[in-house]
Structures are given as C-alpha cells and as structure tokens.
Amino acid sequence: MSGFSSDWLRLREAADHRSRNTELAETLSARFALRDEIAVTDIGCGTGSNLRGTYSLLPIKQTWTLVDYDADLLQAARSELSNWADQAQSDGITLHLKKDRFEIDVQFRQADLAADLDAALGSKADLITAAAFFDLASEDFIRKFAKAVAQRKAVFYTVLTYNGISRWQPHHPTDNQIASAFHRHQRSDKGFGPSAGPTAPLHLSDQFKLAEYCVQEGDSPWHLESRDSALIDELQSGHARAVAETGVLDPKTIESWASLKRTGMTVGHTDTLAFPT
Numbered sequence: 001m002s003g004f005s006s007d008w009l010r011l012r013e014a015a016d017h018r019s020r021n022t023e024l025a026e027t028l029s030a031r032f033a034l035r036d037e038i039a040v041t042d043i044g045c046g047t048g049s050n051l052r053g054t055y056s057l058l059p060i061k062q063t064w065t066l067v068d069y070d071a072d073l074l075q076a077a078r079s080e081l082s083n084w085a086d087q088a089q090s091d092g093i094t095l096h097l098k099k100d101r102f103e104i105d106v107q108f109r110q111a112d113l114a115a116d117l118d119a120a121l122g123s124k125a126d127l128i129t130a131a132a133f134f135d136l137a138s139e140d141f142i143r144k145f146a147k148a149v150a151q152r153k154a155v156f157y158t159v160l161t162y163n164g165i166s167r168w169q170p171h172h173p174t175d176n177q178i179a180s181a182f183h184r185h186q187r188s189d190k191g192f193g194p195s196a197g198p199t200a201p202l203h204l205s206d207q208f209k210l211a212e213y214c215v216q217e218g219d220s221p222w223h224l225e226s227r228d229s230a231l232i233d234e235l236q237s238g239h240a241r242a243v244a245e246t247g248v249l250d251p252k253t254i255e256s257w258a259s260l261k262r263t264g265m266t267v268g269h270t271d272t273l274a275f276p277t
C-alpha cells in the first residue's frame with residue numbers, strides 16, 4: 001500500500017486531465033508525429049490516469065509499461081484501463097487495448113523506484129513519463145533520474161508537479177500559516193529521502209539541462225469550483241491531516257481552518273517536457 005487510494009486518484013482524474021498544459025502537450029505530439037509506434041514508460045502510474053490523459057497525443061501503436069510499487073494500484077490500473085478502452089483483451093501478461101483508432105499494449109511492472117531505478121525503468125523507452133509524482137521525490141532522486149533518462153536517450157514528459165501555489169475561496173485568516181505548515185509536510189520523506197515538494201519543477205528543469213536536454217515548462221493549475229466540491233473537501237481534510245502531522249500548529253487553529261466551507265481552490269502545478277538536443 002502506497003497511501004494513495006484508487007478512490008482519491010479517481011476523484012482527481014478529471015481535474016488533472018483538463019488542467020494539463022496544452023502548449024506542452026502539442027509540442028510532445030509534434031515530436032513523435034512522424035512515427036507509427038512508440039514505447040512509453042509511466043512511473044508512479046497509480047491506476048493509469050497518465051495513459052488515459054496522454055495516449056491521444058502519441059502515435060497510433062503504443063506499448064506502455066506502467067510502473068508502481070503498489071500491487072493494489074497496479075491491479076486497479078488493469079481493471080480501470082480495461083473498462084475505459086473500447087476493447088480489451090489480456091494474454092495474462094500484456095493487456096491489449098483498442099481506444100478510438102489507437103492500439104495500446106500495456107504491461108505492468110511492480111517495482112520500487114527508490115530501491116532500484118534502473119530495474120524499474122527497464123532498458124527500452126522512447127518516452128518516460130509521470131503524472132503528479134515528482135513532488136514526492138527527493139532532489140537526489142531527480143538527479144539520478146535525469147541521468148538515467150539521458151542514458152536511455154528518451155524524451156521526458158511529466159505533468160501536474162505541485163509548484164507551491166495554493167489559494168482557497170473563501171479566504172481564511174490562517175490560510176498562509178496552513179500553507180507553510182503544509183509545505184513543511186511536503187518536504188518530509190516519502191520514501192526517496194527529503195522530498196523536493198514544491199521545488200521539484202525547478203530541480204527537474206536544472207537536472208535535465210545539465211544532462212544537455214532542451215527543457216520546456218508550462219503551468220497546469222487546477223482551477224476548482226463548485227462542480228469539484230468533493231475534490232475541494234478532500235483536499236481541505238487532507239491538508240488538515242498533513243498539517244496536524246507536522247505538529248507546528250495547535251489543533252484549535254487547524255480545526256477552525258478546516259471548518260470553513262470552501263467553494264473554490266487554485267492549486268499551482270508545472271508540466272515539464274525535456275528532449276535530447
């Protein structure tokens with residue numbers, strides 16, 4: 001168990017997909033436009049949301065390797081992708097999907113990225129991708145990861161890395177205190193050493209430039225409103241839990257903050273695209 005439930009990942013998927021940076025998505029699509037097929041590795045895949053959000057940008061024949069260390073999430077990915085596709089067939093190892101005009105073969109790899117990155121990435125990928133993942137990783141992991149991607153001469157594309165912006169509507173007088181305690185929690189160890197948290201986009205950009213990649217970035221904020229009320233409520237209680245764990249604010253302050261009903265929220269994210277020069 002990773003601590004990320006499939007219910008939470010399902011709840012955020014629509015907002016994730018509509019928030020992706022369009023310009024970067026178009027550049028990715030143009031990069032592979034002349035090809036008929038592509039091999040993709042998606043790290044920290046959860047239930048497969050990144051595949052569902054990215055496939056339409058890529059060549060018609062796709063082979064995906066979905067990597068996660070959580071066996072339950074990989075199982076959920078298998079079943080959610082089968083339900084999402086127009087046709088799905090499994091030979092026991094590979095899940096063969098047809099969606100619109102696309103043919104997508106999917107394999108699942110249970111691996112801990114922090115323990116053995118090379119084994120987790122495997123040897124062959126034209127594109128290595130991730131969604132909502134890198135703020136969990138440490139600066140050190142990002143350095144090793146950029147080198148590993150460059151060794152494979154793969155294109156890198158990640159979406160929805162938290163960049164530190166959070167604004168609640170309506171405003172509560174302790175929003176700023178809560179935000180700084182939340183960022184402290186964000187920097188705690190999530191299995192990779194101290195997490196990069198909101199500085200992850202910066203480290204990704206620096207490390208891929210050092211690897212002589214051309215790097216493009218774009219904003220992909222969540223603009224949440226009344227239609228997203230379930231997601232806003234879950235974010236608010238998740239923030240309150242995380243802040244309580246830090247012990248830096250007294251429980252009454254957290255309780256008062258959590259009791260104000262919010263009707264909107266902006267969460268800043270950055271998408272990053274990097275390709276070998």
Ligand SMILES: C[S@@+](CC[C@H](N)C(=O)[O-])C[C@H]1O[C@@H](n2cnc3c(N)ncnc32)[C@H](O)[C@@H]1O
Binds near residue numbers: 111
């Ligand atoms: C925030 S979730 C994002 C899931 C998915 N990419 C999405 O957009 O819905 C982070 C994912 O990273 C996975 N993860 C975290 N640490 C990991 C590690 N050390 N090795 C492999 N997967 C990991 C979790 O299990 C989880 O599925």
